[in-house]
Amino acid sequence: MAAIISSSDRSTNPRPSGAGPADRSGAAPAAGTRPAADAAGPRVDAERLWDSLMTLARIGATPKGGVRRLTLTDLDRQGRDLVVGWLREAGCEIRIDGIGNVFGIRPGRRGNGFDANGAPAPDPADRPVAIGSHVDTQPSGGKFDGNYGVLAGLEVIRAMNDAGAQTERPVAVAIWTNEEGTRFTPVMMGSGVYCEAFTLEHCLAQRDRDGISVGEALAQIGYAGRDVAPRFAAYFEPHIEQGPVLERERMTIGAVEGALGQRWFDVTVTGQDAHAGPTPIEMRRDALLAASRLVIEVRRIAAESPDYARATVGQMFVHPNSRNVIPGRVEFSVDMRNASETTLAAMVEQLRASASLIAAQDGVEVAMEQIVHFPPCAFEPALVAGIEGDARALGLPVMRLASGAGHDAVYVARTCPTAMIFVPCEGGISHNEIESATPEDLGAGCAVLLRSVLTAAG
Amino acid sequence: MAAIISSSDRSTNPRPSGAGPADRSGAAPAAGTRPAADAAGPRVDAERLWDSLMTLARIGATPKGGVRRLTLTDLDRQGRDLVVGWLREAGCEIRIDGIGNVFGIRPGRRGNGFDANGAPAPDPADRPVAIGSHVDTQPSGGKFDGNYGVLAGLEVIRAMNDAGAQTERPVAVAIWTNEEGTRFTPVMMGSGVYCEAFTLEHCLAQRDRDGISVGEALAQIGYAGRDVAPRFAAYFEPHIEQGPVLERERMTIGAVEGALGQRWFDVTVTGQDAHAGPTPIEMRRDALLAASRLVIEVRRIAAESPDYARATVGQMFVHPNSRNVIPGRVEFSVDMRNASETTLAAMVEQLRASASLIAAQDGVEVAMEQIVHFPPCAFEPALVAGIEGDARALGLPVMRLASGAGHDAVYVARTCPTAMIFVPCEGGISHNEIESATPEDLGAGCAVLLRSVLTAAG
Numbered sequence: 001m002a003a004i005i006s007s008s009d010r011s012t013n014p015r016p017s018g019a020g021p022a023d024r025s026g027a028a029p030a031a032g033t034r035p036a037a038d039a040a041g042p043r044v045d046a047e048r049l050w051d052s053l054m055t056l057a058r059i060g061a062t063p064k065g066g067v068r069r070l071t072l073t074d075l076d077r078q079g080r081d082l083v084v085g086w087l088r089e090a091g092c093e094i095r096i097d098g099i100g101n102v103f104g105i106r107p108g109r110r111g112n113g114f115d116a117n118g119a120p121a122p123d124p125a126d127r128p129v130a131i132g133s134h135v136d137t138q139p140s141g142g143k144f145d146g147n148y149g150v151l152a153g154l155e156v157i158r159a160m161n162d163a164g165a166q167t168e169r170p171v172a173v174a175i176w177t178n179e180e181g182t183r184f185t186p187v188m189m190g191s192g193v194y195c196e197a198f199t200l201e202h203c204l205a206q207r208d209r210d211g212i213s214v215g216e217a218l219a220q221i222g223y224a225g226r227d228v229a230p231r232f233a234a235y236f237e238p239h240i241e242q243g244p245v246l247e248r249e250r251m252t253i254g255a256v257e258g259a260l261g262q263r264w265f266d267v268t269v270t271g272q273d274a275h276a277g278p279t280p281i282e283m284r285r286d287a288l289l290a291a292s293r294l295v296i297e298v299r300r301i302a303a304e305s306p307d308y309a310r311a312t313v314g315q316m317f318v319h320p321n322s323r324n325v326i327p328g329r330v331e332f333s334v335d336m337r338n339a340s341e342t343t344l345a346a347m348v349e350q351l352r353a354s355a356s357l358i359a360a361q362d363g364v365e366v367a368m369e370q371i372v373h374f375p376p377c378a379f380e381p382a383l384v385a386g387i388e389g390d391a392r393a394l395g396l397p398v399m400r401l402a403s404g405a406g407h408d409a410v411y412v413a414r415t416c417p418t419a420m421i422f423v424p425c426e427g428g429i430s431h432n433e434i435e436s437a438t439p440e441d442l443g444a445g446c447a448v449l450l451r452s453v454l455t456a457a458g
Numbered sequence: 459m460a461a462i463i464s465s466s467d468r469s470t471n472p473r474p475s476g477a478g479p480a481d482r483s484g485a486a487p488a489a490g491t492r493p494a495a496d497a498a499g500p501r502v503d504a505e506r507l508w509d510s511l512m513t514l515a516r517i518g519a520t521p522k523g524g525v526r527r528l529t530l531t532d533l534d535r536q537g538r539d540l541v542v543g544w545l546r547e548a549g550c551e552i553r554i555d556g557i558g559n560v561f562g563i564r565p566g567r568r569g570n571g572f573d574a575n576g577a578p579a580p581d582p583a584d585r586p587v588a589i590g591s592h593v594d595t596q597p598s599g600g601k602f603d604g605n606y607g608v609l610a611g612l613e614v615i616r617a618m619n620d621a622g623a624q625t626e627r628p629v630a631v632a633i634w635t636n637e638e639g640t641r642f643t644p645v646m647m648g649s650g651v652y653c654e655a656f657t658l659e660h661c662l663a664q665r666d667r668d669g670i671s672v673g674e675a676l677a678q679i680g681y682a683g684r685d686v687a688p689r690f691a692a693y694f695e696p697h698i699e700q701g702p703v704l705e706r707e708r709m710t711i712g713a714v715e716g717a718l719g720q721r722w723f724d725v726t727v728t729g730q731d732a733h734a735g736p737t738p739i740e741m742r743r744d745a746l747l748a749a750s751r752l753v754i755e756v757r758r759i760a761a762e763s764p765d766y767a768r769a770t771v772g773q774m775f776v777h778p779n780s781r782n783v784i785p786g787r788v789e790f791s792v793d794m795r796n797a798s799e800t801t802l803a804a805m806v807e808q809l810r811a812s813a814s815l816i817a818a819q820d821g822v823e824v825a826m827e828q829i830v831h832f833p834p835c836a837f838e839p840a841l842v843a844g845i846e847g848d849a850r851a852l853g854l855p856v857m858r859l860a861s862g863a864g865h866d867a868v869y870v871a872r873t874c875p876t877a878m879i880f881v882p883c884e885g886g887i888s889h890n891e892i893e894s895a896t897p898e899d900l901g902a903g904c905a906v907l908l909r910s911v912l913t914a915a916g
Contacts, residue, residue, distance in 0.1 A: 244738075
């Protein structure tokens with residue numbers, strides 16, 4: 001089934017429908033034509049998935065119903081231990097790599113994804129299809145962010161076990177270390193090391209505010225692994241949307257086409273502070289007025305740009321910030337996102353042009369410094385089309401969308417064909433203790449995942 | 459000379475030129491026509507004035523060349539003692555009232571402004587012409603704000619002494635307590651009690667952050683007076699402009715027509731915070747975007763309004779103020795000022811209309827709470843015209859302007875005909891240790907003051 005997972009040989013795709021270029025138009029393949037998803041095959045148990053989520057959510061549970069389980073703390077260990085225990089019970093081999101990423105592998109007919117020497121299988125046809133996400137949370141996080149992806153993977157394996165299903169390829173569940181990045185930077189550390197965005201040594205040396213390094217924390221919780229990580233044939237990451245689109249559109253499944261590129265800036269506007277009373281309007285060099293014009297330009301640029309354009313001023317500091325003093329300096333952030341690197345660059349150029357114009361008009365200086373640049377990530381079109389088709393085959397309302405936020409999948413996509421499945425979360429709210437999703441939607445997402453995994457794993 | 463100091467009998471004004479309605483056109487009276495300002499009369503000594511300013515500035519001097527002499531501290535006592543000593547040496551009687559205002563009175567032919575029982579003279583013709591300001595400073599204040607007005611008054615008396623000049627009315631120098639309002643609120647406390655804007659009891663009970671009351675602090679520094687304050691025939695307050703207009707216009711003297719009315723608001727914009735990445739532009743309720751539109755409206759309203767309109771957003775707080783979170787709440791201040799109460803009210807109505815419109819357009823709520831309302835204060839036209847004429851008679855470039863900031867004169871104007879004389883300060887900068895003015899400009903302002911006082915005092 002290499003055709004599904006490699007865009008280079010899509011023409012040889014043996015899957016009866018769906019994965020060819022025609023599928024990328026968004027047209028649904030005929031229901032029931034995908035071999036591994038017939039009525040007699042494995043079925044997910046939405047209640048069991050929900051119970052697993054609720055059990056895991058007890059570790060680090062907060063009084064407001066959320067979860068605080070910071071990466072590489074003892075609570076993270078408890079969470080990992082619970083899930084690893086479940087994976088072992090489900091017959092998975094457990095491998096842990098140097099950054100603490102956990103891989104639970106259910107072997108296929110073609111083995112466990114490794115050769116006799118313990119190195120990743122040299123033949124891509126032998127590599128596992130993986131499902132993953134993370135179990136660390138934000139300081140005031142919810143029950144679903146990350147945890148859903150990992151436990152949906154577990155549920156897929158349990159469902160296959162229940163049905164006695166066997167696949168050609170192995171199926172793996174990945175738990176990536178430190179996705180949230182609130183205790184240690186950088187964010188998406190485990191998947192970043194996996195795809196060689198960062199070196200292992202660099203990440204092991206990162207320290208938290210108490211001076212504890214990642215390496216020390218991994219050793220303390222018993223997850224300083226020495227295993228080689230598997231290479232994947234394909235990677236799926238189910239996740240709550242963390243946005244409002246599916247809910248607004250009354251859709252159950254989001255077939256995620258990719259993740260938006262991001263460019264972040266620090267902007268400083270320098271004018272002249274002066275007394276609000278004695279200084280006539282025409283003599284002012286008001287940094288907040290110029291900053292306000294730029295905030296409006298940021299919005300205009302996003303509203304007028306294609307390709308899922310988003311742009312936000314989230315942070316602003318006004319100096320001296322006194323009621324009766326004209327602000328002399330304002331610092332603010334700009335976060336621009338787009339699915340197209342070209343459009344994103346054009347958005348940034350428009351912002352620079354607006355900044356120059358406003359600086360000249362208002363007699364201020366505007367300095368822009370780029371502090372983050374993530375290029376856009378396009379997921380594997382064949383997998384995206386497959387998810388869309390699987391959702392339709394299950395009678396689930398589905399739409400394509402983009403992930404506005406970063407996920408481990410964005411890094412994993414550098415190493416293998418990748419896609420994400422989104423399910424709705426209430427009000428689009430995430431990174432919050434009130435984060436909420438329904439057992440039905442979570443189960444539906446898992447059912448789509450199961451079909452796509454079975455197809456990819458053969 | 460009551461005609462000069464009461465707008466009700468301007469038609470009987472005996473002054474040869476200047477105080478009639480024609481004078482308010484800004485036309486200069488013929489030089490030398492004002493009786494008390496002939497070449498043989500008193501002349502100010504600009505160097506002596508400068509020396510006094512520099513001597514006073516040593517008390518509380520800061521390393522950066524400014525002054526920190528907070529009201530009713532021991533440094534304030536030292537400053538007061540120095541000036542009181544100078545006033546006594548110049549032959550003044552010293553009276554101190556219950557809020558610690560100091561009055562140094564140089565008697566005229568008609569007495570010292572009090573009757574035999576120590577009450578203010580019942581006949582307005584017997585009341586003193588006063589000059590005043592304050593000697594307390596901002597925490598990082600300059601050498602000239604306030605101090606100039608008091609020491610210009612001292613210099614007028616010294617100049618009259620040097621020339622052996624005698625006036626009909628007494629001439630008084632007033633030092634008002636706690637003009638700055640940084641240690642104790644309200645600001646302009648001494649002049650506010652004098653004009654009955656506040657009660658003495660209320661002000662004596664005000665406490666600083668250490669719990670010390672105004673009454674206790676006055677007693678500690680020996681300025682808890684028991685004298686009755688004089689009532690004035692007229693009041694002059696010379697001051698640095700604290701704005702950039704005179705410097706820009708290359709003018710030495712500002713004949714201040716009045717002080718702008720002020721209305722201050724707390725504005726809260728409430729939208730919905732959400733993740734910057736996953737939330738499409740059209741689904742946002744961005745409180746900072748709406749606030750930015752309002753900042754621009756505030757500027758537009760001021761730019762389009764007459765009567766010395768000014769409007770400023772000086773303070774802004776963004777919540778949650780995180781780079782990748784759309785702001786859900788923004789709080790900001792609005793400070794609107796105008797010489798006309800009617801125009802000021804119209805500005806506020808325009809702001810309310812803009813707020814309603816933007817709230818509806820952006821899907822946010824906007825709440826506006828008024829927290830300060832000072833009505834505009836028009837100074838006595840005859841005195842303003844007199845200052846203008848005196849400046850022209852001395853060959854000094856003069857223009858009319860408004861005081862954008864509050865001053866003791868605004869309160870004193872409730873009790874008697876009042877005017878202010880502005881001189882330039884470098885870059886318009888005040889309330890700052892680098893506040894600067896030249897000996898020549900300060901001397902020029904004092905020379906105009908002397909002429910106007912001599913005219914008013916007869």
